[in-house]
Structures are given as structure tokens and as C-alpha cells.
Amino acid sequence: MTSKRIVLVFLALLLPFSLLIGYWLHLLAEDRFDKDFRHLRQQQSLGIRLGNEALKEDFEALFRDVAYLAALAPIHDALNDDAEAAREQLAKQLAEFVAHKPIYSQLRLLDASGMERVRVNLTDTGISITPQPQLQNKADRYYVQETLRLAPGHIYVSPIDLNMERGKVSTPFEPMVRLSTPIFAGDQLKGMLILNYRAALLLQYFRDATREVPGEVMLLNTDGFWIVAPDPDKEWGFMRNRSDLTLAQSQPDIWSRIRNTNKGQVSLTSGLWTWESQFLIYSDFAANLHAPAGQTPMIFDQNIWKTVTLVPKTQLDDIKQESRTQLFRLGLVLLLAWSGLALAFCHSKWQKA
Template sequence: MLRGKEELFKKTIKLFIIIFPCLSLILGGMLFSFYYSSVHDSEMSLLEKEQYYINHERDLSREHFSTVVSDLLFLADQGSSNNCYAPSSTKDLDYLKRGILAFSAQKKRYDQIRYIDAQGNEILRVNYNNGNPVLINPEKLQNKLSRYYFAESFKLAKNEVYISPFDLNVEYGAIEVPYKPMLRFGTPVFDDSGTKEGIVLLNYLGEDYLKLIKSMSLIAYGDIMLLNQDGYFLSHPDSEREWGFMINPNDKQCFLPQHLDLWQKMQTSSSGQIKTDDGVYTFTKLSPLNAAVGAATTFSERMAASERMETDTEYFWILMSFIPAEKLAAIKSPLLWQILWLGGGVLIIIMVGSWFLAQSMTRRKFYQEKLFAMAHYDLLTGLPNRALLFEHLQQVLYRCQRYQRKAAVMYMDLDGFKAVNDTLGHDAGDDLLVAVGERIKAKCRASDTVARLGGDEFAVLLPEIQDISGVQLLAEKILKTFQDPFILKKSEAHIGVSIGISIYPENGTSLEGLLDAADKAMYSSKNKGKNTLTFAVD
């Protein structure tokens, strides 16, 4: 019993070693697929959101500058309706000045509001003065005929808008400190007859817009940057890298030299995402000039603004988000730990389940084999029993009939077994039967079937024999081996054997016919004096 349990345990271990790795590989494949899919979906979702944030910020920028352009066009209309360049009375000009002061105080975004005539003379200027707008005295007004923004603004048609490059304000040849980012918006002013009389100019305080850009960092995943068309940073998480083209022009302060290929790709598209070894760049082009389309009030004005915008595409900024590769990889870490914890738990379940499955399969196979053995093998000798002998004989007869071959059946009955059983006991009798089976089997071929039919009867099936001489020789060897005593556990025994032999097809062509012929021949051997062999007669 103990040996059977050990054998069962060893077989269970062997099957477990097969089942557990297979199920673990399947689990690993499923978890890897789930992990890869989840990481991919998370990354795609993140990048889609990042693109949405960038595009949304672009739309907000357009709306933001659209209000500035609307303010500019409103002031141009006010200048025209109040005849600011040739007022009929000082009352009209005073009315305009009061209106501009109130406008500056309300808007809080324009450092200067100026009306300049066709000769470049400032005729009205309001300085924001850090929230306390002041009207500049006439004697302090200046001529701006030589300044680039006057020339660029004055040459435009009605409702066309000039926007200067985004830079830092310069006073008396030096950059104003603290830094004052500035954009200048200009448009011509016309009288009622359509004659161009001058321009209105807004010095827009860019810090308001840059705060809008930086606020995006609160929701975006990446670092938010704004670059001008030369690749210099107008806004950057590291303020030391901003305004490099004015403060300290060098390659380190510029995006372009270190990312030339990336920059060239950005020039070919209005927006997109580019993945590199360093990380993912999400970008969109934007231009304050586009705001002229939204600010135009009539359909014809919008169409004209749209056409002009197409010719002004050389002036643009790039709004960009950069997600470093390390930050992208950080997305994977929590998910990886979740997968590992989940996988570890499932692996333990699989390991336990694999053991029980292997144990169940081993036991089932063991009992199936045991049932098969009980049904087809003699439990004492381990030899095939009558049922299995009949199956083998049926198969042999089929082959013999199909291929025209011969076969033989030996029917054996032990001589003197009953006396051993009576004198030495049943245990000795059982030992003797086992020893008899072993001796007979030792003399037969591997292809022969040695069976115990029951009691002290044995049979040998010899498939595919050439002639009866070989069968007779084997029978004589078996008889000879019975001449030696059988050594049992507590004694020894001397017995003989009577053998009857039938040949296919001479003595029968059916299972029953061959066995009956061999049985009769065996009894003939008994009648002859035992311990001999007899061939069946036709």
C-alpha cells in the first residue's frame, strides 16, 4: 500500500511539472497581453488628451487675441468718428481722451494706447501706468515716423491689422526690468471720406497671455512651451530659457539647433504629435494674425481677413507640450505592480489548482489502469487473464485469415498442484502459481501471450508460426523447465505440466474451436501419464 502511494505521488509530481508551467505560460501570455494593451490604451488616451489640451489652448489663444483685435478696430472707429486728427472743436478731442482713459482702466491689458497721424506724430497717448492710466501732455508726445511699427501699420488697408513680434519692452535702449513682454497691434484710421489719416496703436501687455499659457500646465501632462518662429522660447517651465533671442542669444537658449529634424517636421504640419527617444512632442501652430478673421464684423471683412491671413503664415508661434520618456514610463509602473500582484495571486491559485488537477488526473488514470488490470490481468500472477487472451486470440485470427498465416494455442494444466496446495498451504500454492507463470513466460517470445485461465490452468498464444516443429520445441522447453524444483519462501515443490496444442487453421478457424481442440489435447496428455505434450488431431 505504501509503495502504491509513493508511486502515485511520483506520478502526480511528474504531471504537475507539466501542467503548472503550461498554465503559467498561458497566464503569463494573458497578463502580458493585458498589460501591453492597457499600457497602450493608457498612453494613447494620455496623448489624445494632450493633443486636445494643446488644440484647446490654440483656440483660447485665438479668442484671446480676437478680443484684442476687436478693441483695436473699435478704437480705430472711435478715432474716425471723433475726428481725432482734425477735430472741429477741442470738445471732441477731450471726449475721446476721456474715453480712452476709461477704456485703458477697464481693459487693464494695454501698456500704451496711441493715435499717430500720417506724419508719425503722436496726437494722443495714454499710458497704463501700472493700473493708474495717465494722459501724456502734448509737449511730451513724440514723432514715430521712423519706427517700424508705424510704417507697417500705416501701409495697411481698412480693418487690416499689424502685429509685431513678441518681445520684451525696451526703454532708452535697454530691456525694461522687470521684464515686460510686449506685442504691438496697429491698424490705420480713415476719415468719413475714406482718406487714411493715421494709425491707432496698442502696446499689449503679453504677460496676461503668457499666464494663460502657463495655466495650461495645471491640466496638461507634459511641460508646456511657447516658441517663436525662430525656435526661441517665449514661455518655458525654466524661466532662464525664456527670451533668449534678446537676453543671451545662443544655441542653448534655442530649441532649433538641438532638434533640427523635429523642427523641420513641425513646419510641415499645423499640429500633431512626434514620438522620439527623448519623449513625445505635441504641438500646434498658432498666430495672433488669425484673430483678424474672428474680429471682422461682416462676411466680406472676414473673407478679406482670411485671404490676408494666408499671406501672413510666415509669422507664427508654436505651442508645444513635451512629455519626457521617463514620465511616459512612469505610467507603466503602477500598472506593472498591479499586474504583478494580480499575477502572483493567480499564480498561487494556478499552482494549487495544478496540484489538485494533477492529483485528480493521476488518481483517475491509476484507478482506470487498476480497473483495466482487474478486468484483463490475473491479480496473483500479473499475467493476462482469460478475457484478454480471448481479445489477443481474436486479433491473431483476424491477421492469420487476412495474410494466410499460422498460429498455435497451448493449453496447460499443472500436475500435482493440488497436493502442494493441500500440504504446504494456500500461500505456498499462490507462490507456486507465480513462479510457474514466470518460468513459462521466460521460455516464450515477447510476441507470445502467456495467460492464466484460472486455478492451475495456463495458456500460451503463439502468433505467426512457421511450422509445428517450432511449437513442439517450445513445448518441450517448458516441460523441461518443470523438471527443476520450484523454490518457495518456506519450502520447495515438484510438479509437472500437461500440455495440449492446437494449430490454426488445421485444428480450428475460430476462437472457440482452437481452445476446445487444445483443451482436449491437454486431457489426452493427462491420460498418457501427465507431464507430456499432445497435438490436437484434425
């Protein structure tokens, strides 16, 4: 057998195998990426669920506190015009509660006109009870107006925002959630109880629960502003007069989907998006939340936040490239092995020629 014929035999053995291996590896790469992509989609959905469950668990404890405080006997007494002693007693009880649970920066009892009757503050310097001459009327605050509309037993949960002092956002930022419930005597509205919760704890629970989720995890308010963002500089735009810091501005296509649907998952040119709107619904908590004896069960049905994850296209490309690289190495090993066998076969033919 001539050398030219040996080469042709070698190529005849090698090329079909190479094409077959290449096609097989292509199919295998696509199949592997599809499996990786499905796993990634499941991870995103699970990550959103973990983040939301962390938030819901925290709210359940907050609702229990509201129910407990609203049932205190001195609450009604402190709303009477001549109830100075009752107000002092209630202030002491609330101060003890804050000392036991320093997750609240402020507890207040307001009358039906929005005037503060009792205010207890927790600051870096400790707990303080506001003297009566320094109490203020808060009738113009949005959370007071929302609470005045509630029926007995209902809880209002404010949007997550930043604490403000004297009309300005406090620095460093103090994320805040206000929970309030009206106080009735029979059918007559007597006042309202308001708790200022330090929501930095809530947001930290969310971050901890979603730390291992691949990609970017975001918490948005219902207007599309970031509360938790991959870039902290984008957070709290609605409190900083930065209307540009919204998902609607940076990604209008995906925001229109997120705004108009409660949950979904879609792959766009920007990457894989997963989202879910969350509601605080009484039935979700009813099994674990019991109002004190004689009190109406607390009811709260509100859309509070939207949890969103994004796996950027660059990360998806990296996953696909990693699969291809691994299979390329496998293909190279198989090709080298087959080349060795083909060479050995051609060599034996050469020797016999």
C-alpha cells in the same frame, strides 16, 4: 505515487500554465499600453486645442477693442495740425477707456509720419496723459512700419515680446502684444492707432488652460524661441540676446518638423511630440466680431505662434512600467491560485497512493 512523480505532476501542471499566463499578460500589457498611448495622444491634441482656444478668445476681445477705438469721432479730428482741443478730448476718452480696461499699458495715436499725437500710459502709479512736448516719433519701430503697409480695416498683431524702455528690456519682464490699425480719410492714410496689451494675462490664460495636460507644454514664436517653457529660465531668449535658447538648438530634429509643418504628432527617442501652428484668421472670428457701423470689417491673417507639447520618454516608460506592474500583480495572484490548486491535486493523489 512516489514523491518524485508527485513533483513531476506538480511541475507539469504549473509550468504550462505559467508560460500561458506570462504570454497572455505580455499581450495584455502591450494592448493596455497601446490604449494608454492612444489616450495620451488624444490628451496632447486636446491640450493644444484648449491652449489655442484660450489665446484666440482673448484676441477676439482685443480685436473688438481696436474696432471700437478706431471708430471714435475724435480720432480723425486729432490728426489735424491745429487740433489741440480734439487731441485733448481724445486723450481723455482714451484715459477713460484704459481706466475701464486696465489690460492695456499704452494707447497711442500716431500721424502718418510716425509722430505721436496722443499717448496715454497706465503704470503702477496710475493713468497719465503724455504732454505734447514729450511725444516722440516712432517711425523706426517695426510695428509702425508694418502698420503703414496695411489697407483700410486691417489689424496688425505684433509678435509677443517684452516691453522695452530706453532701449533696454524692462524688469521685471512685461510681455507685450501691440495691435494697430491704420486710420484713413478716404484713400489717404492719416495715421494709426496702436494699443499695447499686457500679454502676461494672455500667457496666464494659456497656462491655466493647459495646466492639466500631461507632460510639458510650450509656446514658441515662429523662430523657435520659448515664450512659455517648462523651465522659465529658457523663456524670452530672443529678447535677452540668447540665441542658444531655442528648440532648434536643444532639439534640432523635432524643430525641423515643427517649423516645416503646421501640425503633427510623432514619437521619437526623446518622447511624444505634438504641435500645431496657429494663425489669426478673420474667418475664425467673423461670426462674433462686428465692426462698428460704417467701418470696414477688420482683417488679420497672421502666423503668430506654435503650441507644442512633449511627453518625455521617461514619462512614457513610467506609464508602460505602471501597466506592467499592475499586470504582474494580477499574474502573481493567478499563479498562486493555480499553484494552490495544483498542490491540492497532487496532495490528493499522494494520499490515494
